[in-house]
Amino acid sequence: MKKFNLLTNISIIAFDLKGVPIGASGYGKSLYDFLDKNNIYDKMLKNYFNDGETILNSNCYNNIEYILSPISPRNIHRGVFIIGPVSQKKNNCIRAPYKPRYLYSYILKSLELILKDFPKKHIEMEKEKEYSLHIKKAIDYIDSRYMDNIGLDEVANYLNINRSYFSTIFKLETGESFTNFLNRLRVEKSKKLLVNKDYSMLNIALMVGFNNQNYYNIVFKKFTNYTPLQYRKIYAV
Numbered sequence: 001m002k003k004f005n006l007l008t009n010i011s012i013i014a015f016d017l018k019g020v021p022i023g024a025s026g027y028g029k030s031l032y033d034f035l036d037k038n039n040i041y042d043k044m045l046k047n048y049f050n051d052g053e054t055i056l057n058s059n060c061y062n063n064i065e066y067i068l069s070p071i072s073p074r075n076i077h078r079g080v081f082i083i084g085p086v087s088q089k090k091n092n093c094i095r096a097p098y099k100p101r102y103l104y105s106y107i108l109k110s111l112e113l114i115l116k117d118f119p120k121k122h123i124e125m126e127k128e129k130e131y132s133l134h135i136k137k138a139i140d141y142i143d144s145r146y147m148d149n150i151g152l153d154e155v156a157n158y159l160n161i162n163r164s165y166f167s168t169i170f171k172l173e174t175g176e177s178f179t180n181f182l183n184r185l186r187v188e189k190s191k192k193l194l195v196n197k198d199y200s201m202l203n204i205a206l207m208v209g210f211n212n213q214n215y216y217n218i219v220f221k222k223f224t225n226y227t228p229l230q231y232r233k234i235y236a237v
Contacts, residue, residue, distance in 0.1 A: 001025040016079040044068045063088035078144040194232045
């Protein structure tokens with residue numbers, strides 16, 4: 001986002017699908033207040049899911065607009081970038097940069113190129129593996145939603161395939177059940193949180209998707225041979 005902002009002089013902010021900001025560049029209090037006051041996030045998501053429209057006029061008196069782009073085109077659940085504000089006029093109410101609409105495709109292309117240049121992040125335990133399209137999409141979905149209460153039915157519905165069939169091919173290709181895969185991923189994600197002593201064990205368990213600390217302790221020890229507390233004592237700075 002910082003590279004995009006430096007290249008285009010356009011502010012950019014990222015949200016998860018719950019509306020929580022997860023990063024920004026070029027945003028100060030005034031721009032964020034304007035975005036919040038005009039309810040830009042909710043309006044853009046509504047437009048996107050209803051008719052695919054990704055450009056929104058904020059009703060500011062000088063044609064202030066925003067552009068939406070999914071963080072991952074393959075998986076909207078990873079969140080969205082909201083690019084802007086930009087303006088159709090050089091003089092406008094919040095000093096947004098002047099960008100005629102015919103430049104929007106180039107603006108989006110700039111973001112796409114920056115993202116392609118950025119080192120790709122994979123699930124640590126799944127590097128270099130080849131999967132079918134359904135399993136790739138399933139793993140991507142799990143990686144973006146592991147902190148929520150997701151299950152086999154939800155992912156099968158997301159893929160629009162039969163639950164039993166999905167369960168079978170998932171285990172065949174990954175070598176483990178859906179539940180085991182999900183729990184192992186949650187444990188891996190929790191390791192990064194355990195080194196920060198500001199988080200309690202309960203908070204970490206909840207942050208990565210476990211319903212209670214006891215079950216988290218059991219699952220963590222199953223995959224690491226340590227309890228979360230033992231792991232923290234060894235690896236926390």
